[in-house]
Amino acid sequence: MHELPVILFGVGGVGRSLLQQIVAHRSLHALRYGLTLQILAVCDRDGAALDPSHGLDDETLCQIIAYKSGGGRLSSHPLGGAQGDLAGIVDIAGRAGAVVVDCTATSATIPALLFALERRYKIVMANKKPLTSDQEVYDRLTAAGVTGGDDAAPMRHLGRSRWETTVGAGLPVIATLNRLVSSGDEVQRIAGAFSGTLGYLMTGLQAGQPFSAVVREAHRLGYTEPDPRDDLGGVDVARKA
Amino acid sequence: MHELPVILFGVGGVGRSLLQQIVAHRSLHALRYGLTLQILAVCDRDGAALDPSHGLDDETLCQIIAYKSGGGRLSSHPLGGAQGDLAGIVDIAGRAGAVVVDCTATSATIPALLFALERRYKIVMANKKPLTSDQEVYDRLTAAGVTGGDDAAPMRHLGRSRWETTVGAGLPVIATLNRLVSSGDEVQRIAGAFSGTLGYLMTGLQAGQPFSAVVREAHRLGYTEPDPRDDLGGVDVARKA
Numbered sequence: 102m103h104e105l106p107v108i109l110f111g112v113g114g115v116g117r118s119l120l121q122q123i124v125a126h127r128s129l130h131a132l133r134y135g136l137t138l139q140i141l142a143v144c145d146r147d148g149a150a151l152d153p154s155h156g157l158d159d160e161t162l163c164q165i166i167a168y169k170s171g172g173g174r175l176s177s178h179p180l181g182g183a184q185g186d187l188a189g190i191v192d193i194a195g196r197a198g199a200v201v202v203d204c205t206a207t208s209a210t211i212p213a214l215l216f217a218l219e220r221r222y223k224i225v226m227a228n229k230k231p232l233t234s235d236q237e238v239y240d241r242l243t244a245a246g247v248t249g250g251d252d253a254a255p256m257r258h259l260g261r262s263r264w265e266t267t268v269g270a271g272l273p274v275i276a277t278l279n280r281l282v283s284s285g286d287e288v289q290r291i292a293g294a295f296s297g298t299l300g301y302l303m304t305g306l307q308a309g310q311p312f313s314a315v316v317r318e319a320h321r322l323g324y325t326e327p328d329p330r331d332d333l334g335g336v337d338v339a340r341k342a
Numbered sequence: 343m344h345e346l347p348v349i350l351f352g353v354g355g356v357g358r359s360l361l362q363q364i365v366a367h368r369s370l371h372a373l374r375y376g377l378t379l380q381i382l383a384v385c386d387r388d389g390a391a392l393d394p395s396h397g398l399d400d401e402t403l404c405q406i407i408a409y410k411s412g413g414g415r416l417s418s419h420p421l422g423g424a425q426g427d428l429a430g431i432v433d434i435a436g437r438a439g440a441v442v443v444d445c446t447a448t449s450a451t452i453p454a455l456l457f458a459l460e461r462r463y464k465i466v467m468a469n470k471k472p473l474t475s476d477q478e479v480y481d482r483l484t485a486a487g488v489t490g491g492d493d494a495a496p497m498r499h500l501g502r503s504r505w506e507t508t509v510g511a512g513l514p515v516i517a518t519l520n521r522l523v524s525s526g527d528e529v530q531r532i533a534g535a536f537s538g539t540l541g542y543l544m545t546g547l548q549a550g551q552p553f554s555a556v557v558r559e560a561h562r563l564g565y566t567e568p569d570p571r572d573d574l575g576g577v578d579v580a581r582k583a
Contacts, residue, residue: 126526133524273521280514283374285367 102137106156108194109143110187110213111205112169114323115227116143119204120166124159142194148175149184153194187213195222203228206327211238218245218261226264233340268341270297296338298325343378347397349435350384351428351454352446353410355564356468357384360445361407365400383435389416390425394435428454436463444469447568452479459486459502467505474581509582511538537579539566 107123109116123130123138130136139156142149143165150157150165157165161180168178175181184190191201191213201217201224203210208230215238217224224242226232232239245261265275282288294300301324305315316333319325331337348364350357364371364379371377380397383390384406391398391406398406402421409419416422425431432442432454442458442465444451449471456479458465465483467473473480486502506516523529535541542565546556557574560566572578 122526129526273518276521277514277518280517285363285370 102131103135104137104139104198106139106141106196106199108141108191108199108201108217110201110203110210111228112143112145112165112175113204113206113327116202116204117166117169119202119227120162124162127159141196141199142190143175144184144187144190145169145175147183147185148178148181149190150175150178150181151190151194153196188216191217191220191222195220197221199223200225202226203231206230206331208234211242215241218242221261223261224263226262227266229264229267229337229340232264232267268295295341296332298329298332299338302332343372344376345378345380345439347380347382347437347440349382349432349440349442349458351442351444351451352469353384353386353406353416354445354447354568357443357445358407358410360443360468361403365403368400382437382440383431384416385425385428385431386410386416388424388426389419389422390431391416391419391422392431392435394437429457432458432461432463436461438462440464441466443467444472447471447572449475452483456482459483462502464502465504467503468507470505470508470578470581473505473508509536536582537573539570539573540579543573 109119112120120140120143123140127137130138140162141153141156142151143157143162150161152158152161157180165175165178165180169175176183187210191199195201195217199217199220199222201214201222203214203224203226205228207228210228211231211234214224214226214231218241224245226242231242243260243262243264265271265273268274278288298319301319302312302315305318306312310318316325316329320329325332326337350360353361361381361384364381368378371379381403382394382397383392384398384403391402393399393402398421406416406419406421410416417424428451432440436442436458440458440461440463442455442463444455444465444467446469448469451469452472452475455465455467455472459482465486467483472483484501484503484505506512506514509515519529539560542560543553543556546559547553551559557566557570561570566573567578
């Protein structure tokens with residue numbers, strides 16, 4: 102059995118769903134891939150719960166999911182504690198082969214993600230913000246393990262970063278595009294309605310619902326970004342462009 | 343530079359397109375993947391052209407493409423010769439790491455494909471027929487390198503066979519489905535119009551064209567199987583079910 106150590110940033114709706122999926126698919130991972138995903142650390146805004154040696158057990162993870170759903174903060178959790186530096190958590194909890202997963206919706210994770218890459222860990226971002234802050238950060242976050250230099254890896258290696266779920270409602274859009282381009286196809290045009298949130302709102306408005314009610318409903322259903330203004334102002338969809 | 347040795351069965355429309363793509367994307371393969379695809383052998387119904395040591399050079403490949411487009415047979419080609427046994431060609435031309443690509447439209451390739459797997463080569467099928475002859479052959483063609491036993495590979499390995507282009511007009515349908523299932527999603531229903539050919543014919547009929555003319559046109563455009571009766575009788579679409 103191959104151990105895959107995971108450090109999770111963000112235990113909101115997305116982070117909790119990921120933890121639930123990991124716990125629910127233990128046997129799929131084991132039987133089909135020979136993999137055990139070990140959750141070395143889960144972090145929220147100012148707290149974290151860690152077990153760098155064995156990974157948090159499933160009972161603890163389920164308990165944390167319930168606790169966070171109820172609005173609790175890891176800094177006050179019996180197994181948690183305060184933290185003010187995500188890179189520090191990566192430093193303490195990480196080990197060779199670790200995957201740092203960013204399920205937050207803040208650019209505050211950038212230093213910790215870059216630190217993880219320096220350590221040659223892998224990073225996975227469900228969070229668009231680190232990729233859309235500035236070009237230099239984007240380049241560093243996405244090029245690790247792809248280009249030459251000190252970080253040289255075989256050119257055909259896809260690199261150590263993934264960000265599939267930042268666009269396309271989690272459907273494998275980026276992987277599919279990469280696959281087509283890899284086989285020699287060229288992109289001529291990309292067309293789509295890139296904001297599912299705005300699509301949902303427009304459908305509601307067309308049906309005659311008041312704007313305020315549709316936005317509140319979309320937020321309740323988890324269709325908007327944590328701050329719905331990111332969707333309404335077009336910033337979220339611009340990040341996908 | 344990593345060498346990827348390729349043996350090609352079938353130099354009809356599909357096989358020629360593949361050769362053209364390989365020749366046209368040499369620099370993409372080299373720069374992006376550090377790969378050189380070496381064409382060790384190309385085979386048609388009763389002939390073959392081989393260069394097991396260095397691979398056929400691009401000039402020869404282009405010449406073969408033109409020759410086959412004009413209706414020539416490899417058995418009469420200056421660099422070719424007669425062959426009556428594709429497995430024999432795999433035996434002579436193959437070497438460790440070889441990929442045997444089936445771009446024919448016949449089940450006659452089955453013994454050679456199974457032989458290639460015995461040699462631990464990889465196989466890629468654009469040809470549906472070997473996968474739809476009987477269950478035992480399907481199992482052997484698709485399970486190599488996936489399951490335990492003598493052929494044991496890590497369980498998470500996808501195996502040594504691919505057949506992406508047998509369905510979905512070459513779009514990455516199978517890879518996308520595998521990716522979704524791998525992440526724990528379950529298939530509830532698969533819906534689609536699985537015959538592009540029949541779709542094309544229906545559109546023509548709806549526009550008032552005679553059946554004979556639409557079929558001839560579809561055949562001319564390469565939309566039908568080499569024998570259009572495979573499409574018209576529903577056998578081709580049944581093979582995708």
